[in-house]
Ligand SMILES: CCCCCCCC/C=C\CCCCCC(=O)SCCNC(=O)CCNC(=O)[C@H](O)C(C)(C)COP(=O)(O)OP(=O)(O)OC[C@H]1O[C@@H](n2cnc3c(N)ncnc32)[C@H](O)[C@@H]1OP(=O)(O)O
């Protein structure tokens with residue numbers, strides 16, 4: 001927090017710096033500096049901001065974002081916590097009517113936060129208006145005791161991020177002033193009348209913002225993992241590549257290069273996509289403040305798509321890096337286990353990936369149908385019904401590969417839409433038909449998202465300002481990324497007729513060439529990510545390459561090494577050894 005203040009970084013931008021990576025097993029303040037700060041910035045009106053933002057900036061108020069309940073996380077409309085307006089006292093009464101309405105999971109809620117943005121079903125004048133955000137004080141600002149009517153606790157150990165206190169929260173007819181409803185977009189007036197927002201999903205804005213932040217942080221996490229695994233692969237010598245010759249660096253093995261180089265490329269692909277979504281988010285935020293919500297659906301879909309893809313890619317990449325380090329990748333001091341556990345949760349939180357991909361698919365199908373009818377569609381999906389441009393680029397050029405992605409994605413959407421129509425004719429119910437097609441729909445969303453990421457990678461590399469040598473390395477990496485994802489998805493390209501079996505063999509050959517060509521660049525590339533050793537926190541990945549010394553030194557810190565004979569020997573082992581069992 002001192003560093004943020006020193007560098008004049010506003011609270012809500014902390015999550016896109018590396019500040020949170022310093023704590024490896026999660027951070028009780030992350031939801032405060034990200035979602036809570038952003039909810040105040042985007043959902044509170046100016047008067048409310050004046051009241052709470054300075055207190056949050058000074059950490060007098062530490063907040064969390066309390067939306068998910070035991071019974072509902074994905075289906076936000078199904079939340080059960082109620083906020084009923086009492087016109088007599090001009091207050092909202094917050095209540096948790098059932099066990100399933102217990103707020104469950106919010107980061108920092110257990111012990112750290114003294115306030116929260118609570119999403120609750122808003123009732124006024126006898127009518128429910130759906131989930132809305134409320135600023136709620138949970139603990140006394142001086143003693144930190146939970147307030148009467150507020151029941152708080154921590155939910156227990158998790159797969160990872162155990163330095164963060166994820167919490168639970170129940171309300172027992174807990175009263176807050178009317179003015180604690182975040183009123184930038186919708187309001188309840190003193191007489192209880194409801195003023196609706198210009199778009200009914202504006203109250204979901206904090207989730208959209210966080211999804212964008214997650215994309216950025218996924219590229220950082222993956223960058224840490226590839227740095228560790230690549231440096232280690234340059235230090236580690238094992239086996240014989242040529243019988244009788246010295247053991248080579250394991251990075252010489254083609255299989256090792258195949259494990260690492262595509263993920264190094266992936267760091268750039270995710271980072272460039274994150275920058276593009278971030279730019280769009282800033283434009284949309286500016287438009288919203290002028291009352292224009294036209295591009296909000298596009299931002300929602302793009303943030304869902306990129307959050308889903310980047311969390312999946314970075315999690316898989318980190319696990320591959322761990323495996324690429326053999327046994328030493330399994331030791332906590334390698335840094336890889338905590339990178340994995342603190343990244344795999346991004347697949348689930350802020351919208352479970354399958355659910356987000358189905359949002360993307362819904363948009364693709366709607367846009368495809370609109371395009372066929374000649375109705376206007378937004379820029380990122382115009383290609384679904386645009387004429388093919390395959391013939392315009394030299395065969396197997398980067399542009400041709402992007403076109404192959406585009407046409408294959410459009411083709412898959414077309415096929416799936418036909419399947420949806422057939423299923424609808426059988427079921428006579430759109431929702432059942434949708435469910436029967438949902439695996440295919442997720443594939444549509446994945447291919448569309450991959451197309452977007454590939455396109456962003458290529459267009460950024462083509463326009464980047466860099467020396468010829470640096471540009472050339474980035475071009476090779478980008479090429480490797482495109483070919484790698486084509487080989488992983490070959491079925492789609494064969495089905496769409498955009499690439500033949502011969503094309504795929506040619507591309508595969510080129511991929512192997514690229515692995516060899518990029519091998520000498522692997523260490524410089526990860527060095528260029530420029531992580532300090534303290535931040536990497538890895539015995540395997542430190543800059544000086546003293547892997548074995550660091551492993552040995554770290555082992556000395558194990559509590560079991562404080563004494564030669566452990567207490568357990570006297571208590572359990574010795575009796576066992578003498579028992580003749
Ligand atoms: C790697 C290291 C990590 C470090 C990261 C740093 C930053 C992270 C910081 C903190 C850590 C975060 C901790 C995690 C915190 C949480 O998890 S908070 C809880 C998050 N919860 C969710 O994300 C819930 C997911 N569910 C939803 O968002 C929605 O329920 C839904 C979108 C799935 C469905 O909403 P629903 O209201 O039911 O809508 P639909 O009927 O499906 O759709 C109606 C139309 O509304 C459009 N729409 C939906 N959402 C939005 C939106 N946000 N904006 C704009 N439009 C939206 C949807 O597309 C439909 O449009 P059409 O009718 O035109 O098709």
Ligand SMILES: Cc1cc2nc3c(=O)[nH]c(=O)nc-3n(C[C@H](O)[C@H](O)[C@H](O)COP(=O)(O)OP(=O)(O)OC[C@H]3O[C@@H](n4cnc5c(N)ncnc54)[C@H](O)[C@@H]3O)c2cc1C
Pocket residue numbers: 031064065066067068071072073074075104105106107161166345348349350351352354355358
């Ligand atoms: C580490 C961590 C931190 C978190 N922090 C916070 C926080 O700070 N604040 C907060 O409010 N919440 C937080 N959460 C909660 C998180 O947002 C939810 O867990 C997440 O949105 C998933 O919802 P769920 O748990 O209800 O999963 P479910 O929706 O129950 O998912 C279970 C399965 O059902 C499937 N499924 C569900 N709906 C559909 C559908 N419509 N179509 C197809 N398949 C479907 C999913 O794909 C998944 O396979 C956190 C969670 C974790 C793990």
